[in-house]
Structure formats: C-alpha cells, structure tokens
Amino acid sequence: METFIRFIDIWKAFGPKRIYDGLNLDIVRGETITIIGGSGTGKSVLLKLLIGLLTPNRGKIFFDGREVTGSRESDLRAVRQRIAMLFQSAALFDSLSVGDNVAYPILERDPKVARGELKVRVAEKLALVDLAGSEQLKPAELSGGMRKRVGLARALAMEPDVILYDEPTTGLDPINTMRVNQLIVALNEKLHVTSIVVTHDMESAYYVSDRIAMLAHRQIVAVGTVREIRESTNPDVQRFIRGGA
Amino acid sequence: MTLTRSLEQVGASVRRMIEFLGGTATMAGRAVVAIFTPPWDFRALAYQIEALGLKSVGIASVTALAVGMVMGVQFAFGLMRFGSVMYVGKVVSIAIVRELGPVLTALMVGGRIGSGMAAELGSMRVTEQLDAIRSMGADPIRKLVAPRVLATLIILPLLTILADVLAVLGSMFIICLEHSDVTPAFYINSVFETIRMSDVISGTGKTFFFAMFIAIIGCYQGFSAEGGTEGVGNATTRTVVVTSTSILVSDFFLTKLFMAF
Ligand SMILES: Nc1ncnc2c1ncn2[C@@H]1O[C@H](COP(=O)(O)OP(=O)(O)OP(=O)(O)O)[C@@H](O)[C@H]1O
Ligand SMILES: [Mg+2]
Numbered sequence: 001m002e003t004f005i006r007f008i009d010i011w012k013a014f015g016p017k018r019i020y021d022g023l024n025l026d027i028v029r030g031e032t033i034t035i036i037g038g039s040g041t042g043k044s045v046l047l048k049l050l051i052g053l054l055t056p057n058r059g060k061i062f063f064d065g066r067e068v069t070g071s072r073e074s075d076l077r078a079v080r081q082r083i084a085m086l087f088q089s090a091a092l093f094d095s096l097s098v099g100d101n102v103a104y105p106i107l108e109r110d111p112k113v114a115r116g117e118l119k120v121r122v123a124e125k126l127a128l129v130d131l132a133g134s135e136q137l138k139p140a141e142l143s144g145g146m147r148k149r150v151g152l153a154r155a156l157a158m159e160p161d162v163i164l165y166d167e168p169t170t171g172l173d174p175i176n177t178m179r180v181n182q183l184i185v186a187l188n189e190k191l192h193v194t195s196i197v198v199t200h201d202m203e204s205a206y207y208v209s210d211r212i213a214m215l216a217h218r219q220i221v222a223v224g225t226v227r228e229i230r231e232s233t234n235p236d237v238q239r240f241i242r243g244g245a
Numbered sequence: 246m247t248l249t250r251s252l253e254q255v256g257a258s259v260r261r262m263i264e265f266l267g268g269t270a271t272m273a274g275r276a277v278v279a280i281f282t283p284p285w286d287f288r289a290l291a292y293q294i295e296a297l298g299l300k301s302v303g304i305a306s307v308t309a310l311a312v313g314m315v316m317g318v319q320f321a322f323g324l325m326r327f328g329s330v331m332y333v334g335k336v337v338s339i340a341i342v343r344e345l346g347p348v349l350t351a352l353m354v355g356g357r358i359g360s361g362m363a364a365e366l367g368s369m370r371v372t373e374q375l376d377a378i379r380s381m382g383a384d385p386i387r388k389l390v391a392p393r394v395l396a397t398l399i400i401l402p403l404l405t406i407l408a409d410v411l412a413v414l415g416s417m418f419i420i421c422l423e424h425s426d427v428t429p430a431f432y433i434n435s436v437f438e439t440i441r442m443s444d445v446i447s448g449t450g451k452t453f454f455f456a457m458f459i460a461i462i463g464c465y466q467g468f469s470a471e472g473g474t475e476g477v478g479n480a481t482t483r484t485v486v487v488t489s490t491s492i493l494v495s496d497f498f499l500t501k502l503f504m505a506f
Contacts (some may be wrong), residue, residue, distance in 0.1 A: 053376050073384070080382035091377035094368070105381045110285060160379065 004029035004194055005050065010059035013046065019045055019219040022059070032188050034205040035225075036240060037215030043198040044088055046215070047094035047164040048198075051083050052076040055060070057158040063162075081109060084160035086168050087223040088198075092139040098150050099108075099135030102126060125153040130179060145171040152180065156187075163187065165197045169204050177204065184208045204243055214240065258482045261358070268469065272390060273461045277505040279384070279391035286385040302353045302407070307485030309408035312345055313415025317405045321420055330424050334435035337483075342440055347448045349457035350494055354404055355488045359463035362393055365476035366467025375468065381468040385468070394460040401456040409448070435441045447503035449503070454499055458491045 005027040012019045020040040027033055035043050047056045049061060052068055061068045063079055066142050071079070083126040084105070102122045106113060127131055129149035140148060148171055155163055165184065169177040181204050187193040188208075199205050205212055206226050216236040222229065229237060320333045366389060369375050378385045417432045463484050470480040 047378070051380055055378060073379075077382040080380055083380075085377075085380045087373050087377060087380075089373050091373040093374055093377070094372070108381050108383050 002029050004064060005061070005196075006060075006062040007046075007049075008060045008062070010049065010056045010061070012056045018161050018218060019098075019187040020056075023219055025213060025220050025223065027194065027196065027197070030188070030192050030194055031185065032197060032208050033200060033211045033213060034197040034209040035213050035215055036199065036202075036205060036241050038240070039200075041146070041215045043215055044166050047085060047166055047198065049198065050164065051080050051085060073243075081158065083162040083164065084155035084158040085153050085164040086148075086155045087166055090147040092142075092147055092150055092154070093112070096139075097135060098126070098137045098139065098142070101139070101150060102135075102157050103104075104154045107155060118200055121157065125157045126150075128156060128183060129153045129217055130176060136140075136201070145173065145176065148172065149176065149180075152183075157201070160193070162194045162196070167197065168198065169199065169200055177201070181207045216240075260332040265465075269461050269483030272396075272465050273384065273457065274281055275386045276390045276461065277375060279397050280341075281388040286388070286392060289358045289388070293392045294340075294400060295394035297358045297396050299308030299402060300405065301400065302368060304353050304357060305350050305404045305408050308349055309346065309411040311414040312349060313341065313412030314419045316340065316412070317419035318423075320416075330420070331427060331431070331435070333420050333427070334413075334417070338413050338436040338440055340446060341412045341416075342409050342444045342448045344448070344496075344500070346412055346456070347405050347452045348492065350408045350434040351401065351406045351452060352458065352489055354401060355455065355459040355492060356485050358397065359433060359459045359484045359488045360459065360481045363466040363470070363480045364477060366464055367450070367470030367480040368474075370468055370470045373475055374443055374482045376495045390460075390464045390468075393464055394457065397460040398453060401452045401459070405449055405452045409445075410441065436455050443506075444470055447500070451499045454495060455492050458495065459488050462488045462491065 003026045007023055007025040010020050010023040012023075014113055017216050025046075029124075035046060036081055036110060037043055045054060048070065053075070056069060059069070062081070065224065066079070068076065068079055069092065070139070091106065092098075096104070102125050103118055106118060106121060118176065122133065122135060126134060129152050131146065131149055131153065134146075135151075139150070149170070152165075152168060155165075163184075168180050168184070172180060184195055184197065185208055188195055195208070197208060209226050211223060211225055212229040213220050214229070214234070214237050215221070222234045224232065224239045230241065258339050265342060270406055316337045317333065320337055324330055324333055324336070366375075369389075375385050375389075378388055413436055417429060417436075421429050466480040466484045466487070467477075470476040
C-alpha cells in the first residue's frame, strides 16, 4: 500500500479562529476515504489545502511524492490538473452555459481539442449525472441539486487521478443520491480514481468508503475501515454516527 | 489607552495601504506578463471590448457634448469682456484636448466599467468561482484580468478622442449659434491652427495610465471581495472612490510628466 497523499502536522487558523492543531492524515493510492465531522470543523478547508487554494500556517502536504505546500501558484498547475474538486457550493461559472462549464477543464488542458470530440465528451459527462441534453441551460436556471450534478460532471471532465467530493449528495433526491454513490464506486473500481469524500450522509459514507476519517477537536481523531469506524469506541465517533445515521 | 488605540488604527490603515499598493502592483505586473505571452484568448478580448467599450460610447458622448457646450457658453461670456470671442475655439480646444476630454472620459467611463468589474469579479470570488478556476489549473489573472486590462487600454484612448471631437463640435455649435460673426469654418480653422500633435499626445497619453488604474483597481477590488454580497457591494463602492481619486491625483503628475517631453 503506497501513501499517495500525506498531511503532516498541519496547523491552520483564520485570524484568531483555529481550525487544525497538528492534523495528520495519510491517504493510499486508489482508495476512497470519507472525511466526517461536524459542521464548521474544517472539512472543506482540508480539501482546499490539498490543491493549494489555501495554505496552512505550519506543516507539509505531499501529493504523489511532491510537496504541495510552499509550491508557487504556477507550479501547482500540474498538481491541480490531476486532482478534480467538486465544490460544496458547486461553484459553476454563472456566465457560461452548462455545456461550457463542463467543457472548461477539457479546453484548459487541451485548447486545440476538436469541436466534435469536445461535444461528445461533454454530453457523456452530463449523461453520467442524469443531465443529458442540458448543455444550453444557464446555471441560474438550475435547481440546487442540478447545480451540484453539473459541478460533478465538470469535475469528471478533468479525467483526474484524484477526485475531491465536497458533499456530493447534499440536496439530491434518493434516486440521484444512489446514482452518485454508484458513480463514485464505479470510478474507483474501473478507473482506479483515488477519492476523498466529505459527507454528512452516513449511508453514503458506508456505501462508498474503503476508510473513514473523523475530524474533531482540530485533529483527525479516528481513522479506519467502515467496520472499524462503526465499531469504534471513540465517543466522538459514536456520537457522530449515531446522530448522523 | 486611547493613544495606543489610535496608534493601532494608524498602523492598521498604513498596513492596508501597503497591502493595497503591493497587491495592485503585483496584479498589474502579472496582467502585463499575461498580455504579452501566449496563449491569447481573442474571444475574451473581443467580448470585453464590446462590453466595456461599445456600451460606454453613450456616456462618453453625452458627457463630452455637455461639457463642450457649457465651455462654449462660459468662454464666450468671459472673452466677450476683452472683445475676443474669436479666440474661444483656441482656448476651448486646448482645454478639452489637453485636459477635460481625457479626465472627464476617464472619470465617467472609469466609474462605469471599473465598478462593473469589481461587481462581476467580486461575485465570482464570493461564490468560489475564482477558486474553481484555480482548482482546474488555470490562472484567473490570465483568464479574467488580462482581457479586461487590455480592453480598457484599447477603448479608453479611443473614447477620449471621440469625446475630444464631440466636445469641440459642441462648443462650436453654441458659439456659431450665439455669435453670427464666428462661422463654423473659422472656428474649425482656429482649432486646427492651435492644437499641436504634442497636445494630443499629452492628452491621450494620460489615458493609458488612467485605463491601467481603472482596470487594475476594479479587478483587484473584485478579487479581494470578502463576506458575501455585502462584500461585493463594498468592493464596488470602493472602486469608484479609489479610481476617481487616483485619476484626479495622477493627472497632475502625468501632466507635468508629459510637459517634460
Ligand atoms: N476563507 C476563509 N476565511 C475565513 N474563515 C474561513 C474560511 N474558510 C473557512 N473558514 C472557517 O473555517 C471553518 C471551517 O470551515 P469549513 O468550510 O472547512 O467547514 P466544514 O467542515 O466544511 O463545514 P460544513 O460541513 O458546514 O461544510 C469555519 O468556521 C469557517 O468559518
Ligand atoms: Mg464544508
């Protein structure tokens, strides 16, 4: 088992507000790990640190043997093109149509891609999230759950090695929740994508995860397989999964 | 107690000032690098020229005509005391081409497009769209700032020349209407006799600097918007205040600078 992503002794604060005091976490290539934890404990911040959107005050982050922290913005490009992120807010580009949103990362990587091929790839990603044929819509015309799914299609369009899912199923109906859960598993099994999932939905967490990590008290307080976490005696974990199940 | 507090406040505003100067200078530097290095996004540039330029023609024209006409009235009134109404064309055209055309166009157009940039980029910032661009390995400065800066550098001098022409025509219209001894041909002739190339260069040359201030301040305020829609509103307001002030203050120094040549 090869460590692919490594958070070492991460300290992060926003002004006086401390988020992590020495957080450690190792992620293995090809696994799906879910981060659970209360609202405001810094789950989204953890994902943003990994791709350098935020920087820790102290500590190091490694991705595939290369240090992310301390890299210059221009050097992060290579890392970012291998890691796709689904934002909690979806973060769609309002000024672009749904189709152009999904095409964005494809064009960013290969500006000379043939129009026809681009169209096919965009349609294919939209179909994966059950939004086939919605290329012409504007983000403002979409519901919250639809935006989330377009955000997911855009992340998939990067054809990345790693996908960061920030609450992928929040706001989705049960059928689409299941569809997204199955998609996460399928990407992992077929394309060996490494996934980091942030979710409050324990059903999803149990369904998609190889391992689960619990964020509390500004640390990762527990990490283990789904079974280990379910049977954990850690009081934080028990309180969270009871309340959240 | 109150002394330390006020010292702290002074310190904080000095720090904000330095942060602003450093931030805008860095952004300007990176935008210029992006403008001069490939890949170039001509579609984004064309879109910005249309959105910023064509849609500002109206406001620039109205301002220019109104100012030109008022100057015509005022100078005719003033110069009549010396019996020199025939000099109105000379005086007005120098004032317009060297000073009022560039500065008023920059103030009016700058207020419009600078605040627009701050609002649009500020909304993108607070809805994480800027983060999304970065997360895909793209550079928001190259994608968003560079086309806006270049478009402003292109349109502001052109709008200024348009404004110069309209303002001179506006003053001519008033003078010829009120003073039958001044004919349009005489007026135009006196303008062409007076205006030198150096006046045009000094006047329009300044607008490249104004354009840079407008676009960089608008983009910078947008990029540093914080705290939801309220933050976007603050960024927009600040942009108008800061750009107008920078235009007016820098105008003095730029005028001196261009006179040195
Ligand atoms: N850019 C920022 N500036 C200042 N504070 C921030 C910033 N981003 C996050 N925070 C703060 O950091 C804390 C953790 O935020 P984060 O978004 O990671 O929470 P979360 O665990 O994802 O919560 P949720 O489950 O509600 O999404 C929050 O208290 C938030 O206010
Ligand atoms: Mg979050």
